[in-house]
Amino acid sequence: MTRLMVLGLLRNGPMSGYQMHQMLQMLQSDKWAGILPGSIYHALKKMEQEKFVEIASVEQTGNRSKAIYRITPSGEQEMKKLITESLSISSIAFPAPLYTGISFLAWIPADEAVAALDQQIAKITKDYEEMKYGEEQKQQEGDLPAIVRLSFDNMYDHYELHLSFLQKLKSEIVRKREED
Amino acid sequence: MTRLMVLGLLRNGPMSGYQMHQMLQMLQSDKWAGILPGSIYHALKKMEQEKFVEIASVEQTGNRSKAIYRITPSGEQEMKKLITESLSISSIAFPAPLYTGISFLAWIPADEAVAALDQQIAKITKDYEEMKYGEEQKQQEGDLPAIVRLSFDNMYDHYELHLSFLQKLKSEIVRKREED
DNA sequence: TTTTGTATAGTCAACGTTGAATATTATTTG
DNA sequence: CAAATAATATTCAACGTTGACTATACAAAA
Numbered sequence: 001m002t003r004l005m006v007l008g009l010l011r012n013g014p015m016s017g018y019q020m021h022q023m024l025q026m027l028q029s030d031k032w033a034g035i036l037p038g039s040i041y042h043a044l045k046k047m048e049q050e051k052f053v054e055i056a057s058v059e060q061t062g063n064r065s066k067a068i069y070r071i072t073p074s075g076e077q078e079m080k081k082l083i084t085e086s087l088s089i090s091s092i093a094f095p096a097p098l099y100t101g102i103s104f105l106a107w108i109p110a111d112e113a114v115a116a117l118d119q120q121i122a123k124i125t126k127d128y129e130e131m132k133y134g135e136e137q138k139q140q141e142g143d144l145p146a147i148v149r150l151s152f153d154n155m156y157d158h159y160e161l162h163l164s165f166l167q168k169l170k171s172e173i174v175r176k177r178e179e180d
Numbered sequence: 181m182t183r184l185m186v187l188g189l190l191r192n193g194p195m196s197g198y199q200m201h202q203m204l205q206m207l208q209s210d211k212w213a214g215i216l217p218g219s220i221y222h223a224l225k226k227m228e229q230e231k232f233v234e235i236a237s238v239e240q241t242g243n244r245s246k247a248i249y250r251i252t253p254s255g256e257q258e259m260k261k262l263i264t265e266s267l268s269i270s271s272i273a274f275p276a277p278l279y280t281g282i283s284f285l286a287w288i289p290a291d292e293a294v295a296a297l298d299q300q301i302a303k304i305t306k307d308y309e310e311m312k313y314g315e316e317q318k319q320q321e322g323d324l325p326a327i328v329r330l331s332f333d334n335m336y337d338h339y340e341l342h343l344s345f346l347q348k349l350k351s352e353i354v355r356k357r358e359e360d
Numbered sequence: 361t362t363t364t365g366t367a368t369a370g371t372c373a374a375c376g377t378t379g380a381a382t383a384t385t386a387t388t389t390g
Numbered sequence: 391c392a393a394a395t396a397a398t399a400t401t402c403a404a405c406g407t408t409g410a411c412t413a414t415a416c417a418a419a420a
Binding site for chain 1: 405407409413415
């Protein structure tokens with residue numbers, strides 16, 4: 001996934017690893033992709049060996065230098081392969097850490113569980129609102145392509161599904177505590 | 181997550197790495213947790229060094245031997261810490277590979293994209309049905325605790341949300357192709 | 361103008377995951 | 391009963407991720 005992201009970004013013109021990192025932050029794709037700088041540089045080094053990318057130039061600023069990478073023809077082939085792959089594999093993702101925690105809920109006091117869930121709810125709610133706000137801004141710069149619209153809506157659906165699940169969990173824990 | 185799973189399993193009595201692997205498969209938790217044998221053995225070795233688990237005994241079957249691990253008191257403390265952690269961190273998960281593929285959809289022919297999505301739809305549909313079937317079986321062994329019920333329902337919601345998203349994507353790609 | 365802070369640009373060791381490989385025992389099939 | 395197949399039990403090298411660390415350049419404040 002990191003590899004596809006890197007190749008995809010380079011497909012719109014040469015750039016440095018640092019620029020990629022900045023771009024991912026601007027596009028909010030750090031929210032769902034979570035690609036850290038280290039992974040970008042690693043992917044660049046690796047794909048340079050494999051001849052999928054190459055250094056186009058090295059820009060100097062005083063004593064500091066940055067490497068500008070470019071995608072190669074065989075890199076473009078690889079990119080197409082990765083796109084098809086990423087569409088065909090199962091991308092379904094479950095909140096695995098939460099499920100694991102739930103499996104062993106009985107081993108901690110109900111109060112602690114509720115407090116922990118409240119922390120998560122707060123964090124997700126904040127992310128959700130930031131995303132909604134960030135998108136309203138974009139809305140004003142003309143309307144988005146239908147597919148982008150669909151993807152954003154899907155992200156919102158995920159936030160809503162997850163928040164609703166967390167709330168139900170909390171209620172059930174509280175209900176059960178009252179029961180005893 | 182692997183660590184919590186391992187400690188949690190050991191909390192119900194000593195067992196071997198191989199038994200853990202089998203148990204995860206039986207509980208369908210391989211569906212959402214996706215913990216491979218290698219990770220289990222690695223976690224056991226690591227946590228043995230950290231004194232969270234220890235070898236309770238070594239069983240021999242002819243020439244082959246298996247190690248039975250047991251959780252230690254400090255392992256139980258660690259487990260509680262990990263439970264709280266897993267409930268408090270943000271567990272929201274997006275279908276990142278799919279989103280990445282979508283971002284670069286324009287670089288492959290629409291037909292290939294649709295074919296790839298169809299593959300994914302087939303796979304997910306199959307998983308979804310297997311899960312539904314597997315659960316009907318359990319249903320008959322008395323009803324499940326409310327929290328388990330909630331978690332299963334959440335898994336179904338995830339399957340349905342994802343399938344619906346994939347269908348919408350397909351439609352939009354087809355619509356756009358017709359448009360030209 | 362020096363210091364403080366922040367943006368730029370990247371490296372690297374430690375860590376966990378993956379999947380192929382290994383080796384032994386148990387079971388089925390011809 | 392021999393051969394093939396499956397189940398048991400684990401190892402390990404290759405790989406990617408993480409996050410802390412380094413180091414330079416630039417801007418702002420004191």
